[in-house]
Amino acid sequence: MTQRRAILSGSVFEERIGYARAVVDGDWVHVSGTTGFDYARMTISEDVVEQAEQCLRNIGAALAEAGCSFADVVRVRYLLPEREDFEACWPVLRTCFGEVRPAATMMVCGLADPRMRIEIEVYARRGSGGGSLPLID
Numbered sequence: 001m002t003q004r005r006a007i008l009s010g011s012v013f014e015e016r017i018g019y020a021r022a023v024v025d026g027d028w029v030h031v032s033g034t035t036g037f038d039y040a041r042m043t044i045s046e047d048v049v050e051q052a053e054q055c056l057r058n059i060g061a062a063l064a065e066a067g068c069s070f071a072d073v074v075r076v077r078y079l080l081p082e083r084e085d086f087e088a089c090w091p092v093l094r095t096c097f098g099e100v101r102p103a104a105t106m107m108v109c110g111l112a113d114p115r116m117r118i119e120i121e122v123y124a125r126r127g128s129g130g131g132s133l134p135l136i137d
Contacts, residue, residue: 007065009058011039022062029066029124033079034058035116048080048117052089055120056096063124070096071129078106079119089118100129 006020014020022031036051037044039058045051063069076097080086086106097104102122111119 007062009039009062012042022066024066027126029063029068029126031059031062031122033119033121035119044115048085049088049092051118052092055118056092059120059122068124068126069129071100072124072126073097073100073102073122074125074128075123076102076104077121079109079111081111081117083108085117
C-alpha cells in the first residue's frame with residue numbers, strides 16, 4: 001500500500017480552509033494551487049511577476065520537502081484573473097520549466113483574494129526528471 005503524506009507550508013490558508021500545500025502519494029507529488037504570498041510574512045506583492053517568482057519559491061520548497069524538484073514536474077496549471085498578465089510572467093516561468101517542458105494549461109478565472117494575480121499548480125513524479133534545476137532566489 002502506498003504511503004500518503006501531507007506537506008504543510010505554514011500558510012494560514014491551509015489551516016483555515018483545510019488543505020495541504022502538497023500531498024505525496026507514492027512517487028506522485030500533487031502541489032496545490034499556490035499564490036504569490038510570502039507565507040512567513042503573509043504579504044503579497046502587487047506586481048504579477050514578483051508574485052510568479054514567489055509562487056515558484058513556494059512550490060520549489062514543497063517539491064524539495066517531497067524529495068523532488070522542478071525537473072520532476074510533469075503538469076503545470078497557471079490561473080490568472082487577467083490574461084494580459086500572463087506574458088509578463090513567461091521569462092520567470094521559463095527558468096523553472098523551460099528545460100522540463102511539462103504539459104501546461106493557462107486559465108483565466110477569479111482567484112480567492114483580489115490581491116492575487118497568479119496561482120500555479122503542479123504535479124510531479126519523483127525520479128522522473130533529468131536532475132535538479134535551479135530554484136528561484
